[in-house]
Amino acid sequence: MPQPLRILFLHHFPLWGCGSGTFVRNLAIRLSGKQEIAIACPETRTVEGVKLYPIKLPFFASFTGHPEHPNSKLYAELSPGEITQLYRAFLHYAVDAVENFRPHIIHANHAGVLTWAARYLYAIYGIPYLVTIHGTDLHNIDLDRRYWHLSRDAVKAARQITCVSGDTRAWFYRIFGGEDKLRAKIRTIPAGINLADYDRTLSTDDLDAKYKLTGRPVVMFAGKLTPYKGVRYLVKAARWINGEVVIIGDGPELHTLTDLARDLKVSNVRFLGHFGKKDDLWLHKFYQRADVFVAPSVWDEPLGMVILEAMAYGTPVVVTRKGGIPLAVKDGVNGRFIKPRNSHDIADKVNALLADPARRRQLGEQARQVVEEKFTWDKIAEKFLQIYRARAAGGNGKNGKTDRT
Structure with a gap:
C-alpha cells in the first residue's frame, strides 16, 4: 500500500x-x-x-x-x-x-x-x-x-x-x-458534492415558521451578490413570479439590489444575508424547501457549487447557459435554461415550474441522479x-x- x-x-x-x-x-x-x-x-x-x-x-x-x-x-x-x-x-x-x-x-x-x-x-x-x-x-x-x-x-x-x-x-x-x-x-x-450531507428527509417546518413561508411557493438564490451573478434580473422578475423570492448572500451589490426592490415596489423578495458556517443547517433547509432554484449568472460562470447543492436536494434549477453550467444541467432534462439578462424569461420559466409539481419532481429527480453519477x-x-x-x-x-x- x-x-x-x-x-x-x-x-x-x-x-x-x-x-x-x-x-x-x-x-x-x-x-x-x-x-x-x-x-x-x-x-x-x-x-x-x-x-x-x-x-x-x-x-x-x-x-x-x-x-x-x-x-x-x-x-x-x-x-x-x-x-x-x-x-x-x-x-x-x-x-x-x-x-x-x-x-x-x-x-x-x-x-x-x-x-x-x-x-x-x-x-x-x-x-x-x-x-x-x-x-x-x-x-x-x-x-x-x-x-x-x-x-x-x-x-x-x-x-x-x-x-x-x-x-x-x-x-x-x-x-x-x-x-x-x-x-x-x-x-x-x-x-x-458529499451526498451524505444532503438529507432529503430534512424537516423544514421550523424554517416555514421562522420565515413565515407556510403554504407559499419558494424561489431561491444563494451566492455572492456581485453584478456578474445577475441577481438584479431575478429581482426584476419577482414582479411576475407567483411565489416568495429568497435571496441568500452578501456582497458589493447588496445595497443596489435592495434599492432596486424598493424602487420596483416588489413585496415578495427577501434578502436574508450571508449564511456562514453556523447557519449551514438553515441553508440546507432552504435548498430542501425551495420549489425552484435560480442562478441567473451573466458571465461565463464556472460550474457553481450552489447549483450542484440545489440539484443534490432534488430541487429543479433555472439557470443561464453560461460557462461550465451545461456540464451538469441539460435543458428540459434536469433543469431549465433562461436567457441572460432577461427577467421575463426568468419569470416565465419559474412560473411554469411552480404551476406543475409533477414536472418539478421529474426535473429534480434527474438533477439528483446527475450529481450521484458525476459529481460526488x-x-x-x-x-x-x-x-x-x-x-x-x-x-x-x-x-x-x-x-x-
Whole structure:
C-alpha cells in the first residue's frame, strides 16, 4: 500500500463564503482519511481532520467580491504597493507552513498572488505543485493584466493544471495561450458534492415558521451578490413570479439590489444575508424547501457549487447557459435554461415550474441522479489523488531533493 502523502493546499480566501473555498474545504476533508492534509489560507475556523495554517493578511482583497468581506477591495483595484504587501504576507505564511508541515506536494488554488508563492516554494524547496483554475482568477487577469506575467510563469512551472469546467479551460487558453506543453498537463475536474450531507428527509417546518413561508411557493438564490451573478434580473422578475423570492448572500451589490426592490415596489423578495458556517443547517433547509432554484449568472460562470447543492436536494434549477453550467444541467432534462439578462424569461420559466409539481419532481429527480453519477467528492478526490501521486515524484529544488520524510 502506498505511503500517505502530505498535501498542502494554498488558498487566497476563507473556506466558507465562496465556491472555491467550498471546493478546497470539501476536497481536503475527503482526502484526510488516508492522507495527511493541511491548508494555508485566511481562515481560523477548524476543519475536521485537516491541519490549518491561518494566513494573516494586512487587508483582504477578492477577485469579484466575498460575502464575509463585502467592503473589501477587488484585486484589480489594488495599488502596486498593496499587491506587494499581499504577496509578502502570503509568502511568509506559506513558507512557515512548508517548514512545519513538510509537504510532498502543494495544491494551489487560483492563478493569483498566492500561486506566485507556490512558484517560489518550488524553486527554493523543490516541492512540486499543481494549480486549480476556478474562473474568477481568470476574470481578474482579464480585468488587470498586471497579474498576467507572474501568473503565467506560475502555471507554466506547475506539474499539473486542472480547470473546474471545459469552458474555464478554454478561457485559460485564451489568456495564457494553448501551447502544447500547457495543453499536455491540463485536465478538467469539476467540483463535487458529499451526498451524505444532503438529507432529503430534512424537516423544514421550523424554517416555514421562522420565515413565515407556510403554504407559499419558494424561489431561491444563494451566492455572492456581485453584478456578474445577475441577481438584479431575478429581482426584476419577482414582479411576475407567483411565489416568495429568497435571496441568500452578501456582497458589493447588496445595497443596489435592495434599492432596486424598493424602487420596483416588489413585496415578495427577501434578502436574508450571508449564511456562514453556523447557519449551514438553515441553508440546507432552504435548498430542501425551495420549489425552484435560480442562478441567473451573466458571465461565463464556472460550474457553481450552489447549483450542484440545489440539484443534490432534488430541487429543479433555472439557470443561464453560461460557462461550465451545461456540464451538469441539460435543458428540459434536469433543469431549465433562461436567457441572460432577461427577467421575463426568468419569470416565465419559474412560473411554469411552480404551476406543475409533477414536472418539478421529474426535473429534480434527474438533477439528483446527475450529481450521484458525476459529481460526488469520492470520485473527484480519487482523480486528484492519482494526480498527487503521479506528480509528487521528482523535483527541481535547490539540491534536487524531493524526499520530504
